[in-house]
Amino acid sequence: MRYLFKYLVLVIGLVIGRRINILKHNGVSMLRYPEINWSLVPFPSQKGKVYNADNLATVNRHVFLDCPKFLSAKKVAEGRWGGAARDVSWRLNIILWATGRALENINTEEIFVECGTGKGYMAAAIAEYHDFKSNRPNFYLVDNYSSELINPHGVAIPSPASFAYSGDVNEVKEYFKSYPSIKIIKGQIPEILEQLPDKPIALLHIDLNNAHAEREALNILRGRLISGAIIIFDDYGGHGGQEQAMVHENFAVESGKELANITDWSGDYYLVTQVQKSNLRVLIFSKS
Numbered sequence: 001m002r003y004l005f006k007y008l009v010l011v012i013g014l015v016i017g018r019r020i021n022i023l024k025h026n027g028v029s030m031l032r033y034p035e036i037n038w039s040l041v042p043f044p045s046q047k048g049k050v051y052n053a054d055n056l057a058t059v060n061r062h063v064f065l066d067c068p069k070f071l072s073a074k075k076v077a078e079g080r081w082g083g084a085a086r087d088v089s090w091r092l093n094i095i096l097w098a099t100g101r102a103l104e105n106i107n108t109e110e111i112f113v114e115c116g117t118g119k120g121y122m123a124a125a126i127a128e129y130h131d132f133k134s135n136r137p138n139f140y141l142v143d144n145y146s147s148e149l150i151n152p153h154g155v156a157i158p159s160p161a162s163f164a165y166s167g168d169v170n171e172v173k174e175y176f177k178s179y180p181s182i183k184i185i186k187g188q189i190p191e192i193l194e195q196l197p198d199k200p201i202a203l204l205h206i207d208l209n210n211a212h213a214e215r216e217a218l219n220i221l222r223g224r225l226i227s228g229a230i231i232i233f234d235d236y237g238g239h240g241g242q243e244q245a246m247v248h249e250n251f252a253v254e255s256g257k258e259l260a261n262i263t264d265w266s267g268d269y270y271l272v273t274q275v276q277k278s279n280l281r282v283l284i285f286s287k288s
């Protein structure tokens with residue numbers, strides 16, 4: 001069947017005088033997905049190099065993939081997953097940019113917080129890229145460090161991204177011990193957030209894959225966000241993240257802020273180059 005389809009596409013290409021490539025997505029062939037309705041989008045290479053990973057396919061610029069510093073942070077992060085279990089380069093590029101911006105004017109009191117760390121892919125990349133071995137703000141990695149994914153009814157279910165979860169907090173502590181300002185906090189969110197020091201938050205990364213816990217965390221932490229703080233919502237746009245997206249959108253409305261569905265901005269002004277369909281969304285608390 002697969003070969004027949006490929007042959008058919010080849011023949012169609014010959015008939016219309018075009019070469020058509022069938023790409024895999026996230027390592028899966030389109031013939032293995034159960035969906036029967038497909039949209040075939042033309043991506044001629046004259047428009048640019050194709051980026052096709054993590055539910056994002058585009059021919060727009062993605063020069064970060066040529067940057068040695070980015071590539072070395074990505075390699076370090078993938079080491080946490082025991083290899084390139086999934087290509088999340090675009091999200092990584094955004095979070096590294098966002099943390100860099102948050103670091104620009106940070107004062108000694110302010111902290112970074114991540115709710116949902118697992119093995120620490122993003123945290124490892126941030127630590128490597130922004131040299132957290134030198135003088136950096138305290139960065140709290142809060143997670144229950146459990147390999148089980150608990151559904152909203154309290155039942156443990158297999159995680160679709162089990163490679164990102166960690167059931168061994170000591171291994172995570174061991175990995176991050178060479179970064180003096182990175183602190184591991186193990187426990188259930190929201191309750192464990194009481195153990196966070198009462199300091200202003202300059203950057204908050206929310207990645208719990210759990211709408212209820214994300215809402216509770218936001219409610220607890222909102223009063224501590226500095227003006228100009230950056231919040232990164234990992235699962236805003238992705239398949240299966242609809243409930244979380246509602247939490248993020250409601251939070252933005254309640255805060256009187258707008259979610260930025262963008263990939264590039266600078267200073268206090270948004271420079272929208274192109275709206276992308278990435279999983280990741282960023283909310284910037286504008287300076288007052």
Ligand SMILES: C[S@@+](CC[C@H](N)C(=O)[O-])C[C@H]1O[C@@H](n2cnc3c(N)ncnc32)[C@H](O)[C@@H]1O
Binds near residue numbers: 115119146
């Ligand atoms: C997708 S993973 C995080 C991935 C991570 N941000 C990375 O860079 O790879 C989601 C994490 O949230 C944790 N988690 C989910 N609900 C939680 C809760 N209520 N309290 C604490 N941790 C939770 C899970 O154990 C898991 O480690």
